[in-house]
Amino acid sequence: MTQQDTEQNAGQDTGQNAGQDTGQQHAEHPGRFGDFGGRFVPEALIAALDELDAARTSAMTDPEFTAELARLHRDYTGRPTPLTEVPRFAAHAGGARIFLKREDLTHTGSHKINNVLGQALLTVRMGKKRVIAETGAGQHGVATATAAALMGLECTVYMGEKDTRRQALNVARMRLLGAEVIPVRHGSSTLKDAINEALRDWVTNVEDTHYLLGTVTGPHPFPTMVRDFHRIIGDEAHDQLQAVTGGLPDIVCACVGGGSNAMGIFQRFRDEPSVRLVGFEAGGEGVDTGKHAARFSSGEPGVLHGAATYVLQDEDGQTLESHSVSAGLDYPSVGPEHSHLRDTGRAEYHPINDDEAMDAFALLCRTEGILPAIESAHALAGALQLGRDAGPDTVILVNLSGRGDKDVETAAQWFGLTGEDAVQAEAPGDDADGPTPDQAHAPSEGIES
Amino acid sequence: MTALDTVFSTCREEERAALVTYLPAGFPDVAASREAMVALVESGADIVEVGVPYTDPLMDGPVIQDAADRALAQGFRVRDLLGNVEAISSAGGVAVVMSYWNPILRYGPEAFARDLAAAGGSGLITPDLIPDEAADWRAAAQTHGLAPIFLVAPSSTDERLALTTAACRGFVYAASTMGVTGTRTSVGSGAAELVSRTRAVTDLPISVGLGVSTREQAAEVASFADGVIVGSALVRALGEGAASGAGLAPLRALTAELAEGVRRR
Numbered sequence: 001m002t003q004q005d006t007e008q009n010a011g012q013d014t015g016q017n018a019g020q021d022t023g024q025q026h027a028e029h030p031g032r033f034g035d036f037g038g039r040f041v042p043e044a045l046i047a048a049l050d051e052l053d054a055a056r057t058s059a060m061t062d063p064e065f066t067a068e069l070a071r072l073h074r075d076y077t078g079r080p081t082p083l084t085e086v087p088r089f090a091a092h093a094g095g096a097r098i099f100l101k102r103e104d105l106t107h108t109g110s111h112k113i114n115n116v117l118g119q120a121l122l123t124v125r126m127g128k129k130r131v132i133a134e135t136g137a138g139q140h141g142v143a144t145a146t147a148a149a150l151m152g153l154e155c156t157v158y159m160g161e162k163d164t165r166r167q168a169l170n171v172a173r174m175r176l177l178g179a180e181v182i183p184v185r186h187g188s189s190t191l192k193d194a195i196n197e198a199l200r201d202w203v204t205n206v207e208d209t210h211y212l213l214g215t216v217t218g219p220h221p222f223p224t225m226v227r228d229f230h231r232i233i234g235d236e237a238h239d240q241l242q243a244v245t246g247g248l249p250d251i252v253c254a255c256v257g258g259g260s261n262a263m264g265i266f267q268r269f270r271d272e273p274s275v276r277l278v279g280f281e282a283g284g285e286g287v288d289t290g291k292h293a294a295r296f297s298s299g300e301p302g303v304l305h306g307a308a309t310y311v312l313q314d315e316d317g318q319t320l321e322s323h324s325v326s327a328g329l330d331y332p333s334v335g336p337e338h339s340h341l342r343d344t345g346r347a348e349y350h351p352i353n354d355d356e357a358m359d360a361f362a363l364l365c366r367t368e369g370i371l372p373a374i375e376s377a378h379a380l381a382g383a384l385q386l387g388r389d390a391g392p393d394t395v396i397l398v399n400l401s402g403r404g405d406k407d408v409e410t411a412a413q414w415f416g417l418t419g420e421d422a423v424q425a426e427a428p429g430d431d432a433d434g435p436t437p438d439q440a441h442a443p444s445e446g447i448e449s
Numbered sequence: 450m451t452a453l454d455t456v457f458s459t460c461r462e463e464e465r466a467a468l469v470t471y472l473p474a475g476f477p478d479v480a481a482s483r484e485a486m487v488a489l490v491e492s493g494a495d496i497v498e499v500g501v502p503y504t505d506p507l508m509d510g511p512v513i514q515d516a517a518d519r520a521l522a523q524g525f526r527v528r529d530l531l532g533n534v535e536a537i538s539s540a541g542g543v544a545v546v547m548s549y550w551n552p553i554l555r556y557g558p559e560a561f562a563r564d565l566a567a568a569g570g571s572g573l574i575t576p577d578l579i580p581d582e583a584a585d586w587r588a589a590a591q592t593h594g595l596a597p598i599f600l601v602a603p604s605s606t607d608e609r610l611a612l613t614t615a616a617c618r619g620f621v622y623a624a625s626t627m628g629v630t631g632t633r634t635s636v637g638s639g640a641a642e643l644v645s646r647t648r649a650v651t652d653l654p655i656s657v658g659l660g661v662s663t664r665e666q667a668a669e670v671a672s673f674a675d676g677v678i679v680g681s682a683l684v685r686a687l688g689e690g691a692a693s694g695a696g697l698a699p700l701r702a703l704t705a706e707l708a709e710g711v712r713r714r
Contacts, residue, residue, distance in 0.1 A: 040550055040577050042508050044602035044627055046609060186514065187504060199507045204628035206604065303551045303577075304505060316527045317555030319504040 031220020034343065036336035039219040041199070041306045048206045053221040055126050060228065065121065072117050073232065076150070077106050081233075083240035088367035089380075093387025096394040099249070100370070101237040101265060103401050108146050110139035110373065110402030111233060111261045112214060118229035120147035123210040130154040130209040134198040136163055136191035136257065137328030137375060138170025139402050140214030145179035147212075155179040158197040160190035163327045170406050188321040191257075191331045195305050215258025216335030219306035223335050230264025237397055238268045249397035251276045251386055255378040256349060257293070257328050259335035261401035270346060279338065280382035282324030283351030293322035294351040295334045296342055309336040325354040325410065326374040328402075350385075352378040358414050360384060361404065373402035374410065452543045452571045453596055453619035456495050457654040457675055466671035466711040468493060469656050470704060471547060471680035473500035473513060474530040475520030477691045482520070483536040485687050485700055490542030492701045493708025496676070498574060499533045501548035508576045510631030512681040516688065527552050531568040538569030545598065545619070547574040553586070562589035572596030572619045580616035587616060600624050601647055603639040614651035620676055621647055623657045631681045633660040641673045667710025677711050 031037045039049060059065040073079040081102045090098040103111035123131055131153050135141030141157040148155035157174055161183040164171050174181050187193040195218075202211040216223045216230075234252075241249055252269050254262035256279035269275040284292030292298075295310040302311035304319060312320040312332035324330040341347035357374060360381035364370050372380060376399070383398045390396075404411065412418045450458075460467045470489045476482050489497050502517035502525050509517070530546060537544035546565060553561050553573070565573065572595050578586065580599050590597045596619030601610055604627060614621050625640035626633065644655050656676025661667055663682075670677045686699040693699075 038582050039579065040582060041579075042576055042602070042624070043579055043600045043609070043613065044604055044624060046579065046602075047604040047606060186518075192505070196505050196507050200629050203508065206627060300555075303554055305507075306577075311551070313551065313555065315555065317503075317552035318521065319551075 031224060033223070033337045033340035035301070036308050036339040037220060037223060038308050039306060040303045040308065041219045042203055044203050045206060045219070048202070049219055049221065051126060052122070052210070052225075055122050056221060056225050059122055059125060065125070069118055069121060073114070077113050077117065079106070079232065080236045080240070081105050083237060083244065084370075085244070086364070086368045086370070089364050090387065091367070092363060093384045093396070094390070095392030096387030096390060096396050098383055098387065098396045098398060099241060099244070100398050100400040101233060103233060103261065103399060104370070104372065104376070104403035108139070108143045109405065110143070111230060111264060111399070112140040112143040112402075113146070114232055114264065115214065115226050115229040115260060116140070116143040116147045116212060119210070119212045119225070120144075120151050120153065123153060123212070124151055126210065128208055128210045130156070130205070131212045132156045132158065132198050132201050132209055133212045133214055134158050134191065134194040135214065136160070136194070136330060137326065137373065137402070138163070138167040138174070138406055139328065139373070141174050141179065141181070142170055142177070144212050144214070145174040145177035148179060149177050156201065157181050158184050158194040158201070160188065160192075160194050161185050162189040163191065163194070166410055167327055167406055168409070190322070190327070192319065192322070192333070199305070215260040216263045216337060217258045217305055217307050217309065217333060223307065223337055226260050227263040227267060227337065230260055231267040233261065233264035233399060234266065234268030237265060237399075241395070241397060245395055247395070248272055248275055249395045250274070250390065251278055251383075251394065251396045252399075253278050253280065253379045253383045253386065253396060254399040255279070255329060255375045255401060256281045256334060256338060257331050257375060259338045261399050263335060263337060265397070265399040266341070266347060270341075277341070277347040278382060278386065279347055279349040280352045280378040281334070281349055282322070282326060282329035282378060283353040283356070284323040284325070286353055287351050291323035292351060293324045293329050293331055295332065296349040297351050299332070301339070304333040307336040309339045310334055310342075325358065325414070326378065328373070328375040329378065350382060352381045356381040358411070361411060362415065370400070371404035371408075372400055373404050374407045376401045451594065451596060451619060453496070453545070456543050457620065460495065460675070466674055467495040467654070467656065467676040468667070468704075468708050468711045469496040469498060469658070469676045469678040470494040470683055470707075471498040471500055471678065472683055472687060473502050473516050473520055474533045475502055475523065475525030476516040476684070477519065477688065478523055479525065479529050479532070481691065483533050485697060486533050486537050486542075487540045488697045488701050489683070489704050490537060490540040492704035494542065494704055496543045496545060497537045498545055498547045498678070498680070499530050499537070501527060501530055501546060501552050503549045503552055506549060508629055510629040510681060512684050513630050516684050527556055531564055534565065534568040534570045544570050545572040545574060545596070546570055547576065550575055550578040558586045558589045559592070562593040562595055566593035566595055570595065572598050574598040574600070574622055576600060580613055583616065590618070596620075598622055601643065603627055603643050607646065607650070610647055611650040614647060614653060617651070617653055620654040620656050621651060622678070623647060623655050623674070624659050625657045626659050628659065630659055633662075640670065644674050664706045664710035667707045668713040671711040671713065677707070679707055
């Protein structure tokens, strides 16, 4: 197989025949995206991965399965999610039109539910009774705990201890839903370490347990399967935008931690050459500071968590700790298909620093009455920058991957709105204390008001 | 005939199993880890696995992970392990390296094979690299006369047992239980069955790991396997000796006990 064949397959590997295409065309290297992907896991997991691959391949072509998933999306998740134009926010983007795909309005509050319902149905189909999951910001954990409750599955969620502190509300939600939440204290105590623990659990309990992995990384078939469960985001957004504007977006923006929401919205547009696909990763305190999660800015190709992909690593191949104000983007690796899209030039990836993301977060709150997840705020910040560069009438589609309820405490601390000082504090944008939205681009309606 | 082949044929002549011992390089520090590995050879280990400390060791239990964390915190570098390999070879032992794939990938598979062979190493065990993904490594190992050693697991299908053992040289690593490394009260009833299924598809020696910590367990595994692999129990003994001031005495004692165990088949 040539490199070009592989790329074409990656591009065309869509819809209901996704599993078949991948399985057949990558017989020697299943789940490869160019040089990336694959299966770098203990032999003990191979049988389970093969079982999962067979199950998802047959499920995606089984009308009963696809109908049940569609029913759940409609009656339980609340799909289709709306497309919202945000003109007051877009006033800060150089005259571009900005549309938000509202994954924040799904049941459980983020795009994560799309993948979770699909995998939970597969778990039942495979006759397994327990699911395990890793979670960073907690949205994947909440979605998994929700689906487990809905389908009568046992559920254990691994979460870095640092993330359990900054996402305490979601920890409580998971426990209310009946999940066991296990704080992980190894390494950086963030998402990376939660994935390690989940993989350990899976190696030990693979017979009756499905690892409900929450993003487009991991060993084959996870990157392909998770992408396919999320492609509904792009499919809906395409049709909705077409109805409003009569055309395609010029730019599609999404935040990229592992990269599942980005892959979901990119998928429908990747074969449309006029559409720029742009992912925004966490620049943290700045790529030059070393405190970031900008894999494409300073990472190198390597292997982590079962896949060949870009990894933040030192010269010995030891994983470096990442940093981000956003727990969901605080991850030193990235889904392998993103690495492929990046190296082939089909998608571009840029870092957004913590302060830029928080400024965009505040701006959306104050101009549109929408409180975004801090993850999604990275894409919003990116859209503002791209809009200013691209000029008037540019149509930008932003995947608003989740809602910010879980991030209220982080944001309140960031903007100095907690504790005794909060009595005096005005709001983000007040010029008294703390980081403020970019004053040069403050909305005319007055973000300071 | 490689050093690994010689070990197993000697053990076969002596009608016993080989004792395969694991310690991470750089624990409790670089110099002490070399002394500890020499002590293994002197106390009856037939093969020494030199573990490469790694930040994300997803097959390791807490004992080995903590030791690896300590080695990394003290500045362990991957190239340091070559000194361990040389020390083992100089002491008359047979060394193989056990490493997760990314450190080797970063080093460069060809360069690593060259340097490992030059240091006197015999092979590499790769817990997260299956033969399907190992074309580059297998070629480099072949060039430099090293044994690629892959794992088989109770969940491996017969097809995968055949595929995996066909890619192995030296010996096959049978992970006896589903799970991570660490001592267990019993070795697991699936171990003998896994060895038997593996024997059906290969003539290579089969070593069993994951769970062995005592003379009795070593003897039990030796009754059906060609090699008995011990890791966490030795790491614990090394750590306790370092902490209590007893030095290498507990490590030597446990190694000798296990060496006795593999002779009681």
